[in-house]
Structures are given as structure tokens and as C-alpha cells.
Amino acid sequence: MTIRVCRNSGFRPLRRIAPDRDQLLGIIAEVFREHGYEGASLALIGEATGLGKGSLYHFFPGGKEEMARAVIAHIDGWFEDHVFAPLRDGNDPRGGIEQMLAATDSYFRSGRRVCLIGAFALDRSRDLFAGQIRGYFGRWVMHLANALTRSGHRSTEAAELAEEAVAAIQGALTLARAANDADLFSRALRRIRKHIGIPVSG
Amino acid sequence: MTIRVCRNSGFRPLRRIAPDRDQLLGIIAEVFREHGYEGASLALIGEATGLGKGSLYHFFPGGKEEMARAVIAHIDGWFEDHVFAPLRDGNDPRGGIEQMLAATDSYFRSGRRVCLIGAFALDRSRDLFAGQIRGYFGRWVMHLANALTRSGHRSTEAAELAEEAVAAIQGALTLARAANDADLFSRALRRIRKHIGIPVSG
DNA sequence: GACTCATTGTACCGTTCGGTACAGTGTGGG
């Protein structure tokens, strides 16, 4: 029944196919994104990844919960590298903020993709991952606030602006999906740039 | 096993206990809110309402989907009466906006409660209720934009402001739950009042 | 007291759930 995609049919390089944990986590993340934590069944995950339960439990002995934890950590790592890191650049806080917004726009596919961690925050599954969820959003707001402070804002004002910007992003993702209107997210990012004082091109 | 709460033990008024559809929908809404559409099992709903499957399917022959639809309509009705209606008051648009924000703050219990319709918008359950979800948010933004126009904003600016405000509310709900910090929601409402030009008391 | 009918509890249906056990299978290292 299952189609074996990579049988490595007689080729040479022959490095163990190496289940590519990164790619795997990306696929599983998409299933969680679409169905939520409770709705993402092992059958769906198996179907999406092409792996049977045997393999899934081999990679994630803790089952669904471990998968979700790994997925959150994976996303968190991506944000750490591409979204939070630019904000830490002390020399050019404004450029860092612009990079953060660009990476955010890219990650969420201009509003066509949903924030998995934000979705987890809403229902009971939050209790399972409370620490990771709080850390993700907390660091986002904190790094942005720091960058804003470095770019000249008073620190209390920077904290408010940062909280407002991250909330605006989350809210725009919800509304964009509700209205099925990707442009809504772009408009939100444009407004954020204006509030924060970054020149908007276009 | 089940405790019968209202046996109407010998009293006089004796009007048929009238299952109080409003209250019932409120309880079911809370279950959906906590567990999401997929996670809200009939067992949980039965436990929360004190009704067995027999009764649940008597009131909602369409099962879980009909329950969710009724719950969304119920919430939508509440917002129509308490949130959108003040915005339609042509004489005092600013007062209407302030009433809208107050009702919103009250409904979401200052951020301790989550927006069920926003949560439904995020995962696959959106596809089931797309029309209702789109209508709810669309009307919210539209009525607010109209009120802003009437209060003196240019209509394009009003549309942006309205979209921004509703998104800010949704985002603040997500962040408030992620951070487990109810005050975050109050701060967001305060910022909205400021942006929209309503005097903030305190 | 008989009839009606909204409401309820219970038993049951087939399916799917998350999870376990285990016997292959094939590959790289020795």
C-alpha cells in the first residue's frame, strides 16, 4: 500500500537516507497547524510523513506529546535564528526590526499560514506546553522591546510598542484566515512599520 | 448516577423546566473554547451540561457540528446585541465605540477568556464554519469602520483603523493566554482607545 | 384515568484513537 519514495535504487552516494529530522518536523508541524493538537491523529501524521507508527514511535518514543514538543522547539529555533537574532544586532536596531518583519512575513507566507504556537496557546493543549509557549512569545516581545529601546524609544514605551506589534501580528493571522484574505496580513505589517517608525517602501 | 438538579420538588410555578437553550449553549461554548472543535468530545459536553447523549441528540439532531453552529450563532447574536449595536448608534459614534470596547472587555473577562470563533478560524474546523466566521469578523470590522467614519475619520483610514483594532483584540487574547497575564489585554484595550481617539480614564 | 409528547438513560454500533510488541529488513562496519 505505502509507496516507498526513496529506495535509493542502485545509486552510489548511498549515505543512509538519514530521516532528515528537520524535514520530518516540518511536515508534522503542518499537520498540527491544520488540525490542532487534539485533531492531529497519528494516522494523519503517518499519512503526511509516509511513516508508519513503528517509525514514528522510533523517532518519538513519547508519542504525540513528544512530537508536539519537538515541533515547537523546532519552530522556536527557526525564530531564534531568523527573527530574534536580527533584533539582537546592537549596531542597527532599525535594520534588525525590518529584518524581523521580513522574516515574519516570509514565515507566515504573508498570512496564508497560521502560527502553530499561537493556536496551541488558545485551547487546553496550552497547559501541556505552557513553558515553551510563554518562552516563545516572551522572547519575541523582549527582543523587540530591546531593539526599540536601542533605536531611541523610552523603555516603557518600547515595551508597549513591542507587545502591540507582536499582538498585531497574531491578530492579523487570525483575521487573515477568518476572512481568507492574505492581503490583510500585509496591511498589518505595513501599519506596524509605520508605528515603529520604519520607512515603508510602497 | 447522574444527579437530577431541578426536580422541581413540589413547587408551584411549575412551568416546564424549559431546558434553557441559552444557558445550554453557554456551557457547550465553554467546552469548545477549552478543547477546540475536535477536542470537544460528546462525553465532555455531556459531562459539562449534565445531559446524556439521548438529550444532546434530541436538542441537536445534527450532532457536534450542529452544536458548534448553534454556539457560534449564539455568540454572534450576543455580539450583535452588545458589541455591534452600539457601533450603529448614529448620534454618538465615539460613545458607541467606547461601549463596544467595554462590552468586549466584559465578554472576554479582561483576557481570561478566549475568542471561540477566532480559535475556530485557525485550524481545519474553519472550513466547516467559514461563512459564520467570516461574517462575525467582517461585521465587527465593518460596523467599527462605519462608526469611525461617522466620528470624523476618512473612510479609508477608518477601515484600516477598524481592522487594526479588531486584530489587536484577537492578538491580545492570544498573547494574554500565552503569557497567562490578564493585564496584557487591558493594556491592549487602552492602546486601542488611544489610537482611535477616545479619552482614556486612568 | 388515558393520551401525548418532550425528554431522558442505556445499550449498542462500527470506527478510530494513542500506544505497544515484535518480527522482519537492509545497510554499514568489522
Next chain:
DNA sequence: CCCACACTGTACCGAACGGTACAATGAGTC
């Protein structure tokens, strides 16, 4: 050549899933 071991498919488990069928129950009406 063989062994160790990472990986996989399959069968299976008990529980829970959404949903159905139906026989009681009991209050209002006449």
C-alpha cells in the same frame, strides 16, 4: 561474510470516539 543495529510494517490492545435505536419516564391536557 557476518554481525549489530537503525529502521519499518503489521498485528494487536483497551479505550474512547461520534452516532443510533429505543424503551422508559413523567408532566400537561382533556
